[in-house]
Amino acid sequence: MFATFKYLPGQSFIHRLDPRTKLIAAALVMFSTIVVDDVRVLLALFGLTLVYYGLARLPWRSTWKAWAVVAFFAVVIIGLINTTLFGRPLSYITTAHPLFSFPPVTLPYFGTVQRTVTWEIAFMGLVRMLRPLAIMAMILPFTFTTNPYLYGVAFRRFGLSDGVAFALDLALRYVPTIARDFFITVDAQRARGYELEAKGAGLVNMIRRSAPLIVPVTINAIAGGEEVVEAMELRAFGIGRRTWSEAESLRLRGADYLVIGLSALVLVVFILLRNFTSYGPYWFPASWFE
Amino acid sequence: MMDKSTLWKFGTREIVYAAIGAALYGVLNWVFNNLTLPGTTLVSFRPPVAVPMFMGIVFGPLVGLFSGFFGNVIGDLLSGFGFFWAWDVGNGLLGLIPGLLPYVGVMEIKTGRDYTFAAIAAVVASFVGIAFPALIADPFILRNIDFAGAVSTEWLPASVTDAVNGAILTPILLYAWNAYRARSGR
Numbered sequence: 439m440f441a442t443f444k445y446l447p448g449q450s451f452i453h454r455l456d457p458r459t460k461l462i463a464a465a466l467v468m469f470s471t472i473v474v475d476d477v478r479v480l481l482a483l484f485g486l487t488l489v490y491y492g493l494a495r496l497p498w499r500s501t502w503k504a505w506a507v508v509a510f511f512a513v514v515i516i517g518l519i520n521t522t523l524f525g526r527p528l529s530y531i532t533t534a535h536p537l538f539s540f541p542p543v544t545l546p547y548f549g550t551v552q553r554t555v556t557w558e559i560a561f562m563g564l565v566r567m568l569r570p571l572a573i574m575a576m577i578l579p580f581t582f583t584t585n586p587y588l589y590g591v592a593f594r595r596f597g598l599s600d601g602v603a604f605a606l607d608l609a610l611r612y613v614p615t616i617a618r619d620f621f622i623t624v625d626a627q628r629a630r631g632y633e634l635e636a637k638g639a640g641l642v643n644m645i646r647r648s649a650p651l652i653v654p655v656t657i658n659a660i661a662g663g664e665e666v667v668e669a670m671e672l673r674a675f676g677i678g679r680r681t682w683s684e685a686e687s688l689r690l691r692g693a694d695y696l697v698i699g700l701s702a703l704v705l706v707v708f709i710l711l712r713n714f715t716s717y718g719p720y721w722f723p724a725s726w727f728e
Numbered sequence: 729m730m731d732k733s734t735l736w737k738f739g740t741r742e743i744v745y746a747a748i749g750a751a752l753y754g755v756l757n758w759v760f761n762n763l764t765l766p767g768t769t770l771v772s773f774r775p776p777v778a779v780p781m782f783m784g785i786v787f788g789p790l791v792g793l794f795s796g797f798f799g800n801v802i803g804d805l806l807s808g809f810g811f812f813w814a815w816d817v818g819n820g821l822l823g824l825i826p827g828l829l830p831y832v833g834v835m836e837i838k839t840g841r842d843y844t845f846a847a848i849a850a851v852v853a854s855f856v857g858i859a860f861p862a863l864i865a866d867p868f869i870l871r872n873i874d875f876a877g878a879v880s881t882e883w884l885p886a887s888v889t890d891a892v893n894g895a896i897l898t899p900i901l902l903y904a905w906n907a908y909r910a911r912s913g914r
Contacts, residue, residue: 444808464811472871504809520877566872573870577810586805605743605750606798612751613802620759645896648775652756652897653904656779659748661908667744676740 443586443610444500451693452494453583457592459694460584463490464576466701471569473708475528475720477561480568483704487575494579501578508574512567521563522555528720531558535727561722586610588688595688600679612659620655627651732830738790746794749783749823752776753799758806777890778897780823781850785837785898786905792823796857799823814865821857822890826850826898837906843899850894858887 447453452460470483527534539554584592590607594600627650670676712718738746756776780799784792797820804811826849834845862883867875873882 443805468870472869500808503807507809515877515881516872519881520873524874524877524880526874569870569872574810581805581808581810601738601743602794605747605794608744608747609750609754609798609802612747613755613806616748616751616755617759620755641892642896644773645775645893646900648760648773649897649900652775652778653901655756656752656782656901657904657908659752660745660905661912663744663748667741670740670744 443613444582445585446496446500446582447585448495448583450493450495450583452490452579454693455583455697456688456690456694457580457584457588458596458688459690459697460576460580461592461596463697463701464573464580466698466705467576468573470701470705470708471572473705473712474718475562475565476711476717477565477568478721479708479711479717480565480572483708484568484572484575486704487572491575491579494583496578496582500582504574504578504581508570512570516570517563517567521559521566523553525555525559525563527556527558527562531720531722533558533722533724535724557727558722562720565720591688601676616655616659619658620651623651623654731835735788735827735830736790737788742787742791745783745787746791746798749780749787749791749795750798750802753779753795753819754802754806757800757803761803761807774889775893775897777819777822777854777893778850778901780819781826781853781894781898782901782905784823784825784827784853785829785846785849785902787827789824789827792825792827793820794823796820796823812861814861814870817865818857818859818861821860822853822894825853825856837902843902846902847895847899850898851891854890854894855883855887858883858890862886 467483467487471480474480474483534554535557537555537557537560539552542550542552544550587607587610589610590603593606594603632650633647708718753776756779757774760773760776780792780796783795797816800816800819801811804816826846829845829849832845834842837843837846862878863875866872866882867878
């Protein structure tokens, strides 16, 4: 089993954007989802983010797992569990159109309670479901179209220190080595009769049984670190500013400014919609249910 | 041995160990997310959470913070899940908080009392660290979920799992580290 990043090289419009552009655009869209509570506006935003996602031309077989995770969170956790059991309409909503009710339940100290889910609560739940979906449509292109070995220099160009950016770069380069050491350890422990999959032992024993895998890999990885420290210090690491050889390849171009500009425009429009029109605050079509 | 004057240093040594910690946490998260463990369908199994806690205690809170934050990013990159920035911050806190043990007088992990403090720090880090994404970011910043729902579906399951994993495995890692140091003369 090889530890490989999910980066998919390509030449799509999104591939050719600077990594900083993709992160900034994702952040601006994230803020946009928070500003409004109107399901119509969020559906439109979700449509725009799907267009952005489509421009990356990512194959479904590579991204279905990520979509499954966020869909589970959006539909099951937010939609079914949270909205149904805990959801409440915003305080200024005065209407209540019942959707369904749970059977009455008698609780100690609370007496008999009956939870009724209204259409107003359901619309609020739909708004909340759309937020992580829209954000994921912006994040996945970053993950799959950005070479991980550009993360360090991208974060450096964001203003992070040389040390932090270099540590991130070094961490990514350590990944294949540590993955290889882990699977060697698994084989070595199995040869000694170790069984991770032994059944019927309870959670605490299962955690303790993971120690023969985690402990040797961790100690071995750290033990090798001291030599790397000495090698870096012998090469005067940290004495002066570091030169990043990939820095020249990271330059904002016209397409980057276009994407950042459009994302910022969306945020500004949403703020204006929220504060000056009826299209930003929570919307509920009461007339549909009369 | 940690002391308060050098606790927040981030020099060459800290950079290298932060990188190792992040790579370790990322790879182990990816492995344990993808290994099928018979009989564990209903149990979330997160033993790697002890790695940033261990790194924070041994190498300082900044190394723990980096290991947790970027380790979670790397784990998600390897799994192809995308970024969940609030949970990356929460995992960073899982590494930072145990690194603050010198402020309660635990400079080095040697005695049974020190190992107990390390286990307690792991439990505290789990509940406080996971509180950021579950109780602050999701309900109030990202506005995905009600607070009551966040407590029952996110905070309690995640922090209890991390607390049990951290309380058991962090002292084991510290014990193994002390044994290695004694043998190698470090």
